[in-house]
Amino acid sequence: MEALAVRLSQLDSQAEGAIRVVMFYDTLMRRRVDLPALARASAGLAECVAGIRLHEAGQVTRFAPDGGRATAPAPPASTVTPISLDDEEIGAVWLERPGPPGPLDELLLDRLAIAAASVVERYGPARTTMADPALVELVISQDAEEAARTRALRLLGFAPGSPIVVAAVVSPVPLDRVARLVCAAGLVKAAALGDVGVLLAASVDVARFPAGSRAGVGRSWREARTALRFTTTGEPVIRYDDLGALALLAEIPPETARANADVAALALVDSDDLKTLDAYCATGSLRGAADVLHLHHSSVARRLAQLGGVLGVDLTEPGGRTRVKIALTMRRLLDDERGRAHPAGQVRVGEVAMRQASRTMTARHTSSTAARTR
DSSP: OHHHHHHHHTTOHHHHHHHHHHHHHHHHHHTTOOHHHHHHHHHHHHTSEEEEEETTTTEEEEEOTTSSBOOSOOOOOSEEEEEEETTEEEEEEEEEOSSSOOTTHHHHHHHHHHHHHHHHHHHSOOOOSBOOHHHHHHHHOSSSOHHHHHHHHHHHTOOTTOOOEEEEEEOSSOHHHHHHHHTOSSOEEEEEETTEEEEEESOOOGGGOOTTOEEEEESSHHHHHHHHHTOOSSSOEEEHHHHGGGGGGGGSOHHHHHHSHHHHHGGGSOHHHHHHHHHHHHHOSHHHHHHHHTSOHHHHHHHHHHHHHHHTOOTTSHHHHHHHHHHHHHHHHHHOHHHHHSOTTOOOOOHHHHHHHHHHHHHHHHHHHHHHHO
């Protein structure tokens, strides 16, 4: 590297400066310095205040170019770069340079961000929300041995024997943001498995899921996936325990459900009429359904009378409403592509995932052992 820097200096002084910045941070990383030392060294190199912030801990470190801590209120940063770990933004680094940014400021902050991420990962444990999918899959798999599951939980940061809540999530909001919203206090780990996100946490605040999200919450992946299949626009978040006996409907074989006369009859009903049935069964009254559908209750009554004839069910009777409500639920379970694509409880750790999880656990064990011996 020294020889390369000398050769580049003969061609381009800025290229030489860039190489020297890279070498500067390579040296710091080899010396395994901590975050304050990184900020102090960066401030000296940049000849202005340098700062490091970690989002989760709320930790801010600022040093002046003279090597002392910067105590004056921070002015607007001249240049900012995010710190990323496992594809998740965990903090930021910046320079407080009076005047325009220097020609090497961007490179300096890129290298500082990489070095800061390395420090967090080494000494953390890394407080990222997104986790290794292989470890998460190992935790939720029905086929994993208990010893392997326990070890995976420990590597994810969960104490042995601590209760874990599992959430299956489909959301337009990035999974790490969802996790931080619903698990604001305590450890939470997340990973995307196919089209569904997985959250592992000590507790989940179901009231804090962002708009547009659907989620099922349980004590196992099977329970969480089952609860997710029952979610609707009107009830987007469901706890498995709240399903009670309704959870048994998810165990009915699809061919048996499709052969049922009430379920089959719903195939003759268009989407608007299905919404009418859904609103009526959910509210239990004409006026309640009319409020949901923004219609007059007499219009809803006429629709229901027609639908009762099509379905062969008296919808004015409690028994008729119960039959239709069960049929609507079964139709939803059958039509739910998430359920068909990735049935609840059927996650199995494949050979590739098992090998990846094994490599992850071995690497982290080696790193931990080396850290203890230093």
